[in-house]
Amino acid sequence: MSTAAAVLLIAFAVCLFGGVPIVFSLGLAAIAGLLAADFDLIVLAQRVISGTQVFTLLAIPGFVIAGDLMMHGGLSRRLVRMCQVLVQHVTGGLGMVTVLSATFFAAISGSAPATTAAIGGIMVPEMERHGWSRRFAAALATASGPIGQMIPPSIPMVIWGVVAEQSITKLFLSGIVPGLLIAAGLMGVCYVAARRQGIGAATRRATRAELWTALADGKWALAAPLVILGGIYGGIFTPTEASAVGVAYALVIGLFVYRELKFRDLPAILLQSMRTTTIVCSIIAVASAFGWLVAIEQLPTTIAEAILSVSSNPIIILMMLNVLLLFIGAIMDNVAAMIILGGVLTSIGASLGLDPIHLGAIVVINFAIGMATPPFGYSLFVGAAVSKLSVEEVSKALWPMLLVKIAVLALITYVPWVVLALPRLLG
Amino acid sequence: MQALLQTMSRGLARVTGWVIIAMTTVMMASLILQVFSRYVIGQGFTWTEELALFLFTWVVLLAATTAIRDDGHVRLQLVVDLLPAALRRLWMRVLTLAVLAFCVVFASSGADYLTQTMGQVSAAVQYPIEALHLAAPVTGILGAFHALARLLAPQSAIDGQPQTGGMV
Amino acid sequence: ADVTLKLGWTTSDGATDPYAIAAREFAAALDAEMPGVFEVKYFPNRQLGDEKEMIEGMSFGTIDGGIITNAVIANVEPSFQLLDMPFLFGNEEQAHKVLDGEVGQELMGKLKTRGIIGLGFAEGGFRHMINNTRPVATPDDVGGVKYRVMQNPVFLEMFGSLGGNPVPMAWGETYTAVQQGTIDGLEIPVAVIQANKFAEVTKYLSLTRHTYSALGVMLSKKSFDKMTADQQQAVLRAAPKAIAAQRAAVAENTTKIIDELKAAGMTVNEVENPAAFRAKVAGVYDRFKPRIGAALFDKALAQVD
Ligand code: NA
Ligand code: NA
Numbered sequence: 001m002s003t004a005a006a007v008l009l010i011a012f013a014v015c016l017f018g019g020v021p022i023v024f025s026l027g028l029a030a031i032a033g034l035l036a037a038d039f040d041l042i043v044l045a046q047r048v049i050s051g052t053q054v055f056t057l058l059a060i061p062g063f064v065i066a067g068d069l070m071m072h073g074g075l076s077r078r079l080v081r082m083c084q085v086l087v088q089h090v091t092g093g094l095g096m097v098t099v100l101s102a103t104f105f106a107a108i109s110g111s112a113p114a115t116t117a118a119i120g121g122i123m124v125p126e127m128e129r130h131g132w133s134r135r136f137a138a139a140l141a142t143a144s145g146p147i148g149q150m151i152p153p154s155i156p157m158v159i160w161g162v163v164a165e166q167s168i169t170k171l172f173l174s175g176i177v178p179g180l181l182i183a184a185g186l187m188g189v190c191y192v193a194a195r196r197q198g199i200g201a202a203t204r205r206a207t208r209a210e211l212w213t214a215l216a217d218g219k220w221a222l223a224a225p226l227v228i229l230g231g232i233y234g235g236i237f238t239p240t241e242a243s244a245v246g247v248a249y250a251l252v253i254g255l256f257v258y259r260e261l262k263f264r265d266l267p268a269i270l271l272q273s274m275r276t277t278t279i280v281c282s283i284i285a286v287a288s289a290f291g292w293l294v295a296i297e298q299l300p301t302t303i304a305e306a307i308l309s310v311s312s313n314p315i316i317i318l319m320m321l322n323v324l325l326l327f328i329g330a331i332m333d334n335v336a337a338m339i340i341l342g343g344v345l346t347s348i349g350a351s352l353g354l355d356p357i358h359l360g361a362i363v364v365i366n367f368a369i370g371m372a373t374p375p376f377g378y379s380l381f382v383g384a385a386v387s388k389l390s391v392e393e394v395s396k397a398l399w400p401m402l403l404v405k406i407a408v409l410a411l412i413t414y415v416p417w418v419v420l421a422l423p424r425l426l427g
Numbered sequence: 428m429q430a431l432l433q434t435m436s437r438g439l440a441r442v443t444g445w446v447i448i449a450m451t452t453v454m455m456a457s458l459i460l461q462v463f464s465r466y467v468i469g470q471g472f473t474w475t476e477e478l479a480l481f482l483f484t485w486v487v488l489l490a491a492t493t494a495i496r497d498d499g500h501v502r503l504q505l506v507v508d509l510l511p512a513a514l515r516r517l518w519m520r521v522l523t524l525a526v527l528a529f530c531v532v533f534a535s536s537g538a539d540y541l542t543q544t545m546g547q548v549s550a551a552v553q554y555p556i557e558a559l560h561l562a563a564p565v566t567g568i569l570g571a572f573h574a575l576a577r578l579l580a581p582q583s584a585i586d587g588q589p590q591t592g593g594m595v
Numbered sequence: 596a597d598v599t600l601k602l603g604w605t606t607s608d609g610a611t612d613p614y615a616i617a618a619r620e621f622a623a624a625l626d627a628e629m630p631g632v633f634e635v636k637y638f639p640n641r642q643l644g645d646e647k648e649m650i651e652g653m654s655f656g657t658i659d660g661g662i663i664t665n666a667v668i669a670n671v672e673p674s675f676q677l678l679d680m681p682f683l684f685g686n687e688e689q690a691h692k693v694l695d696g697e698v699g700q701e702l703m704g705k706l707k708t709r710g711i712i713g714l715g716f717a718e719g720g721f722r723h724m725i726n727n728t729r730p731v732a733t734p735d736d737v738g739g740v741k742y743r744v745m746q747n748p749v750f751l752e753m754f755g756s757l758g759g760n761p762v763p764m765a766w767g768e769t770y771t772a773v774q775q776g777t778i779d780g781l782e783i784p785v786a787v788i789q790a791n792k793f794a795e796v797t798k799y800l801s802l803t804r805h806t807y808s809a810l811g812v813m814l815s816k817k818s819f820d821k822m823t824a825d826q827q828q829a830v831l832r833a834a835p836k837a838i839a840a841q842r843a844a845v846a847e848n849t850t851k852i853i854d855e856l857k858a859a860g861m862t863v864n865e866v867e868n869p870a871a872f873r874a875k876v877a878g879v880y881d882r883f884k885p886r887i888g889a890a891l892f893d894k895a896l897a898q899v900d
Contacts, residue, residue, distance in 0.1 A: 019507040019518070020525050021500030023491070027529045040655050044533060045540040045563040050648050052484040053559075055476060055765035058458065061483070065455065153771050161770075162791060163640055165609055168770055169795050235776025237462045238768045244458030267448045274447050278490035279501055285487060295642040296601065296658075342640060343608060381501050390504050465741070471762040473751050544651055547671050551746035551763055556670075 005297040008033030008290070016375065023283045030289040037293065044289050051288025052281065055240060056111070056155055061277040062243020063114040066250050067121030067386075068273045070224065073254020073261040076122035078218035084130070085214040089205040094130050095140055095190030098123040102144030103183045104225060106151040112371035113280050113378035114243070116145030120386040131199045134387055139397035142383030143186055143405070146368035150179030153232070153239055156334055156367060160360045163342035167357070170423035174361040177422060178412050185404035192400075220253045276385045280378050291337075300328060300337065304344040314352045318413050321348065322366060329370020330377070338363060354416075361412060361419040369405045372398065429579060436576035439569065440493045447489050454482040477551045481559055488566035495526060496573040516582060523578045530571035537563025596634030598826055600818065603643035603652075604662040606790065611848045613786050613841070614662045615639060617717035617812060620840045624833035632826065654710035656817030662717065665809040666747045672705050677887045677895055678716075680880060681753040682873040684807040687718070687846065689899045694809060695835075698895045703811075710816045714834035718842045719784050719808030720849055724801045725793060726780025727773070730864045731801035734758070734875045743769050743781040749883065750782075753805065756876045773797055784808050785852045786845070794859035802853075802865050805872065812838065 011032035015025035027044070034041055070076045080097070087093030102119040120141030127137035149156050152172035161168035193199075206214075215222075227249055228242045237245055254261030294300065307320045328337045341363075349359035371379040374395040384391045412418050461475035494500050510518055540560055547556035602621070604614040615637075622635035643649055643658050646667040652658035669675035677683075677698070684690040693699060694716040703713025724731050728740045738758035744750040746763045754761035762778050772778045774796040781793075782805065788794065812834060819827060857863050866872070884892050 015525065016503055017506050018522070019502055019504060020522050021502040023500050024526050024529045027533065028525060031529070031532050039657050040539075041532060041536045042539045042543065042655050043536075043652075043657050045537040045560075045567075046648060046651060046655075047644070048488075048533070049484060049540070049560060049563055050644060052487050053480055055480060056768060058454075058479055058483055061451065061486075062455070062458065065451070158770055163607065165607060165790060167792050167795060169774070169792075232775060235772075236466065238764070238772050238777055240765075240768060241458055241462045244455050245462060247455050248459050267445075270448050270451050271444055274451050274486055274490045275494060275499060278487050278494060279499065281483075281487045282491040282494075282500070292644065295638065298636075375503055384501060391501055392504055465760075465762060471741075471760065471764075473746075473748075473761075473763050476763055476765065477746065543655065547647075548673075550647075550667070550670055551748065551751070553670075553748060 001299065001302055002037070002297050004033050004037035004293065005299045005302070007036035008293050008297070008299075012290070022376065022381070023286050026283065026290045027286045030286070030293060033290075033293040033297075037297070039293075043292060047289035047292050048285045051285035057281060057284065059111055059114050059240045059243045060117065060281060061274065062240065062247060063118040064121070064276050065270065065273040066243060066246035067118045068269050068276075069247060069250035069254055069261065070221070071121055071125070072265060072269055073250055074258040075221035075224060075250060075253060076126070078214075078258075079221040079224075080122065080126040082214045082218040082222065085206040085211055088203045092187070092190035092192075092194030092199070094123075094127055095132065095136075095194060096187045098127060098137070098140050099144050099147075099183050099186045099190065101225075102141070103147050103151065103179070106148040106179065107153075111155055112145040112149050112368060113382045114145075115148030116141050116379040116382040117276065117386060119144060120383055124387045131197075132194075133197075133397070135389060135393050135397040136193060138383045138387035138389050138394045139401060140186065140190070141386065142372045142377075142379050142394055143398060143401035144183075145379035145382070146371045146405075147179050147183055149368040149371070150175040150182070150365060152176070154364065156338060156364045157360070159338055160342075160364055163338060164346050164356060164360060166360055167423075170357050171360050171364070173422040173426055174357050174419040175364065177418055178361065178365050178408055181408045181411070181418075182405055185408060186401055189400050189404060220257050224249055224253070276382070279385045280381050283381065284378070300341045301344050303328075304341065304348065308348060315414070317348070317352060318362075321345075321362070322409060322413060325363060325366035326370060326373065329367045330373050330375065334367035334370060338367065355420060357423055358416045358419055362409075365409060365412065369402075369409060372405075373402060374398070429581070432576045432579060433584065436496060436573050439572065440496050443489050443493050443569065447486055447493075450482045450486045450489075454479045454486065457482075474552045477549055477554075481549075481554075484559060485562050488562050489569070492566050492569040492573055495530070495570050496577065498577075520578060523574055527571055527574035527578060530567050530574055534564050534567025534571055537565075537567045540564075597632050598822055599634045599636060600659040600814075601636050601638060601643070602660045602662070603638040603641075603649050603658055605641040605646055605649075605664075606639065606787070608637065608639040609790055611786055611852065612639075612790060613717065613719050613784070613845050613848075614810060616844050617662045617810060617837065617841045620837040620844070621812065621833065624837040624840070625829065627836075628829035628833045629826065632829070650709075650711070650813075653813060653815040653818075656710070656815050658815065659818040660812075660814040663811045663813055664719065665716075665811060666745055666749070668706075668811050669747075669749075671709060672702070673886050674705060674888050674891060675702055676749055676883050677702070677892060678809045679747070679749045679806055680883065681749070681756075681805050681876045682869060683895070684899060685804075685869065687721075687807075687842070690718075690807045690809070691842065693895050693898050696898065698891060698898070701891060706813070707816065712814045712816050712819050714812045714814060714830070715838045717810040717812050717838050718845045719810045720786055720845055721802075721804040722782050722784050722806040722808055723788075724780060724782045724803045724805070725788060725797045725799060725861075726801075727776070727796075727798050728779045730799045730862060731803055732864060732866060733868070734872050736801075741779045743772065743778045749879065750806075752879045752882065753876055756879055757872070758875075770796070782806075785849055785856065788856060789852050794856050794861050798860075798862060800853075800856055800861045800863045802863065803872070804866070804869065 008029050012029035015028050083097040102115055105115050105118055124137040128134045157171040158168055161171050228246050231237045232242050371377045384394050457475045457479045464472040602618050606612050606614045608615050625633040646663050649661040665678045706713045734757050741760045741762050743764040744761040751761050
């Protein structure tokens with residue numbers, strides 16, 4: 001490891017654990033690394049600016065604003081009431097609704113933080129009103145976000161397809177089963193948690209009339225995901241544009257149909273949404289300066305090669321690969337990591353005789369999980385931001401959900417059939 | 428002097444807030460217009476994506492400066508929480524100093540970047556790139572100002588603010 | 596090695612990628628000129644940033660070199676728009692003549708004031724149209740079809756002049772947008788079609804050759820000035836040799852790739868009458884001529900007629 005790489009990592013760890021905000025920990029570490037490597041500090045401003053000049057990132061403010069407008073405009077309340085009426089007799093039902101709506105939303109969004117933002121903004125306050133702890137609700141929204149990267153469309157799958165020169169369609173299909181498995185596992189966690197805490201127990205099944213009233217009242221809200229999803233799959237707009245269409249839709253329904261939204265409230269809502277947005281996006285921007293140094297010092301290659309030299313047993317190498325990817329996903333941006341590691345990972349995969357689509361699924365799902373693992377993960381930051389809790393508090397409730405993910409990860413790592421069946425059938 | 432600094436910080440944050448609201452509105456409107464132009468007019472506007480991205484850079488960096496003012500950026504709190512109260516207060520000042528240091532370096536890096544890339548134009552609209560790159564020095568200076576005001580603020584003023592992950 | 600050169604490009608490190616071939620040929624040619632003296636470190640897949648950043652990085656001296664798409668160089672030095680003029684070059688030989696001659700020299704010379712040494716132009720291959728609506732045989736076939744184009748005024752105006760619906764779209768969203776029908780097609784060289792698996796989602800490949808894609812092989816002047824006189828001479832000798840080898844390799848690959856795309860199910864057609872297209876875009880030449888410089892423009896036109 002070069003001196004500059006060591007300085008970069010040590011400075012980051014000291015700042016991060018010392019309590020410097022994450023965005024400035026990355027920034028100060030980048031400054032230290034640039035000085036150590038004798039690079040012009042001009043790189044800092046250059047990378048921060050270019051880190052925000054990424055069109056697909058616009059989906060984050062889009063879905064955050066749409067979520068906030070749906071909340072203040074009465075759409076999310078009606079949507080949740082409808083789901084609540086449907087599942088009120090099931091133990092842990094509302095938690096399951098959070099997971100299911102995230103899974104549904106995942107078919108719209110290619111991004112984990114955007115999914116957490118869209119679902120967390122609506123469901124965290126609602127779950128809290130129905131007796132769940134805010135901490136659990138925030139952790140659930142955090143843990144559900146990465147499903148957005150597994151179920152197509154998925155931005156990281158597209159990037160991996162390009163880096164590893166693999167079929168993007170097949171990669172898309174490979175993520176569906178793991179995504180659904182994780183969703184099922186998270187719903188299991190909701191069931192157990194509700195069981196233990198006695199949430200939502202002993203509520204009778206809703207009558208047909210109650211169901212009908214809730215549906216009639218909530219039809220405009222229910223149409224929101226349909227408009228977004230239909231627009232994307234109907235080829236009318238891209239996922240990023242869809243977020244803006246969601247904003248327009250929520251605005252129109254909130255202002256003119258439900259009339260719970262007032263024009264004079266809009267500035268405050270927008271300001272709040274942009275606060276949530278900047279918490280995540282400013283980190284992505286500064287991480288881009290950090291990532292530039294990581295790339296130019298060829299740090300991940302160094303680590304990967306060290307790991308490969310330890311053993312030649314494929315089972316052990318695969319396990320170490322998972323640990324490596326989880327570690328990298330825990331501390332840096334997954335898109336950058338995938339691009340930097342692409343060459344090394346492909347060669348490791350080839351030496352193990354892995355199907356390249358299998359390898360792609362392992363990589364993308366590892367990094368997707370990394371979005372929700374402490375200390376560094378954009379879903380985690382969004383989960384904390386929308387629930388107004390600290391990262392630590394959210395993390396405390398996260399562990400059973402992370403166990404589910406690690407179990408699914410182990411399954412897909414050692415049973416390739418789980419990810420390869422669909423691409424082989426349909427790809 | 429002290430009071431003037433706090434007043435200025437508050438005033439700047441308020442003005443920044445209105446700029447953020449205006450820019451975000453235009454940013455979202457141009458994205459919607461992008462879809463609209465493709466279907467209703469039949470031809471995509473060439474400027475919508477670039478305008479939205481230009482505003483996005485400004486909005487993210489501007490909002491990051493007001494988040495410095497009210498300590499809204501996400502941080503790990505575990506070590507800080509272990510410290511005794513008196514030491515913690517001192518340590519929080521050190522952390523604010525670290526933020527100030529970053530902002531000063533970012534502002535100076537941004538000024539270099541701005542002056543050394545003069546004359547470039549953007550890809551589609553061909554607007555002068557200085558308009559985009561200006562965001563770095565401006566938000567660097569703004570962030571440094573808020574950090575300085577926070578560093579010099581009396582303890583009572585800071586105690587009134589949320590300490591972590593607080594979204595005001 | 597006495598000299599380490601960090602060389603970046605934005606595409607993959609694949610065997611048939613024109614950028615990657617240029618980088619490898621450059622490294623090989625340097626080693627042939629002065630064995631063991633140069634170590635070229637590769638940074639593919641925009642590891643060092645996008646092309647705008649790499650150009651800036653070369654002038655700051657934070658990266659040593661890059662293989663850069665012409666359209667992006669034109670954002671720094673507008674006269675480079677000349678090379679992107681639609682249907683300017685009828686074939687590769689014409690392009691090579693202009694790029695290696697006076698016109699190419701004059702263009703690269705303009706980069707010196709920005710701290711960049713332009714070593715020459717490698718070949719990205721001609722750009723072609725692919726879409727899901729209909730094959731393009733005449734200019735009329737472009738009409739009413741939604742093409743994703745680069746965010747670049749030359750390309751926007753060209754498609755506008757041909758009667759198409761140019762949609763400027765981020766590259767990251769383009770694949771799914773084609774797959775889901777948000778756009779009907781796009782325009783890229785065949786190597787990019789293959790690397791990104793567009794054959795899976797696009798039906799027709801029309802060999803329109805509307806723009807020749809020139810790739811600038813560039814070094815930071817700061818890095819160049821740090822070398823000894825001998826090393827600098829070696830670099831200047833190596834570049835044209837590397838470019839010649841790269842062009843030969845790309846030409847061979849192009850034929851192979853077109854066959855592979857046919858095998859993958861794409862319907863491929865030639866354009867019989869390029870003059871009909873050229874007539875339609877005459878207005879684009881007039882509009883960009885003042886920005887590019889009339890003298891330079893006419894010099895180039897004289898060489899291709
Ligand atoms: Na998705
Ligand atoms: Na993580």
